[in-house]
Amino acid sequence: MATIGFIGLGNMGGPMATNLVKAGHTVQVFDLSKEAVQRLESAGATGCASAAEAATGVAIVVTMLPAGRHVRELYLGEGGLLATAAKGTLLVDSSTIDADTARAVAAEAEQAGCPMIDAPVSGGVAGAEAGKLIFMVGGDTAPVEQARPILDVMGRAVFHAGPAGAGQxxxxxxxxxxxxxxxxxxxxxxxxxxxxxxxxxxxxxxxxxxxxxxxxxxxxxxxxxxxxxxxxxxxxxxxxxxxxxxxxxxxxxxxxxxxxxxxxxxxxxxxxxxxxxxxxxxxxxxxxxxxxxxxxxxx
Ligand code: NAD
Known part of the structure; x- marks a missing residue:
């Protein structure tokens, strides 16, 4: 079982993180909404006071944010994930964002010593709740394969579409x-x-x-x-x-x-x-x- 950081607990991220908890993983969560964090705490996750805290001491970080600017800010902003995550942490962004931002953030992540994949999903809230999402993944083969067991918990199919940005x-x-x-x-x-x-x-x-x-x-x-x-x-x-x-x-x-x-x-x-x-x-x-x-x- 892995220790996973999960950031962005909205309509999609909430049930996705819940499924990771249900599968027996240790999940550290953060969202700007306190209620969203509390919902996940009730489901068995550990609530954190910041994204950096949620990404500390974990093997994998999953993010599920609204748009590209949120992803850019969370990863590249001051005190962002790339500045705080330990080298070697696998970064999985499941938000739907533009491919150029996905490629740019993945390149910066590589510089920071963290492999990163883009893994947006299809299947809606019902698919997220049922653990039946479709993951469309972009990135190098090694991190994609490393992420696959976690993605399999949240989804019913994982497609490796190509290099960074291809999932988007x-x-x-x-x-x-x-x-x-x-x-x-x-x-x-x-x-x-x-x-x-x-x-x-x-x-x-x-x-x-x-x-x-x-x-x-x-x-x-x-x-x-x-x-x-x-x-x-x-x-x-x-x-x-x-x-x-x-x-x-x-x-x-x-x-x-x-x-x-x-x-x-x-x-x-x-x-x-x-x-x-x-x-x-x-x-x-x-x-x-x-x-x-x-x-x-x-x-
Ligand atoms: P949502 O608005 O319900 O949830 C987004 C969450 O991110 C919110 O709880 C918000 O508080 C949180 N957030 C924003 N910035 C943050 C930050 N800096 N740190 C921590 N938390 C932050 O959106 P959603 O419906 O869950 O969608 C998330 C992503 O998934 C979007 O990119 C969307 O396009 C995509 N998507 C949604 C669906 C769907 O059916 N809802 C299906 C497939 C893909």
């Missing part, structure tokens, strides 16, 4: 596709309802038919079609619209840099931008179905 590239492409399929699925359900169909009956049909997709399989955007989805609990506790918008921004930045046309990705970013601007940044991204239903205004 895979994640960015995946989430652009997810954003588009959530909008497409929402449009189809809204149209069916307008034509008199029951949203659950229509969803069941499409799930088994050629329109079937991940959203229909487990993340239906309409309330009360599926138990346990954010839609069935007021669009709380899932993947925030603001976070999806961040990911679409990463994809658009990359498309611009690479000179690639991503017309549906660009449209999706615009739709989520309007949804966010209407005050829905904190709601799960599946709430875009309401935005599309109400012509821009939200209930």
């Amino acid at each position: 590239v895979a994640k960015m492409c995946n989430n652009m596709l997810l954003a588009i399929s959530m909008i497409g699925t929402s449009e189809a359900i809204n149209l069916g309802i307008a034509e008199g169909l029951d949203p659950k009956a229509l969803s069941d049909i499409m799930q088994q038919s050629s329109g079937g997709n991940w959203v229909l399989n487990g993340y239906n955007p309409h309330p009360d079609v599926m138990d346990g989805t954010p839609a069935s609990r007021g669009y709380t506790g899932g993947f925030g619209t603001a976070l999806m918008l961040k990911d679409l921004g990463l994809a658009m930045d990359a498309a611009l840099k690479d000179g690639k046309a991503t017309p549906l990705g660009a449209l999706a970013r615009n739709i989520y931008t309007l949804h966010d601007a209407a005050g829905n940044g904190h709601k799960d991204f599946s709430s875009v179905i309401q935005f599309l239903q109400n012509g821009g205004s939200t209930p």
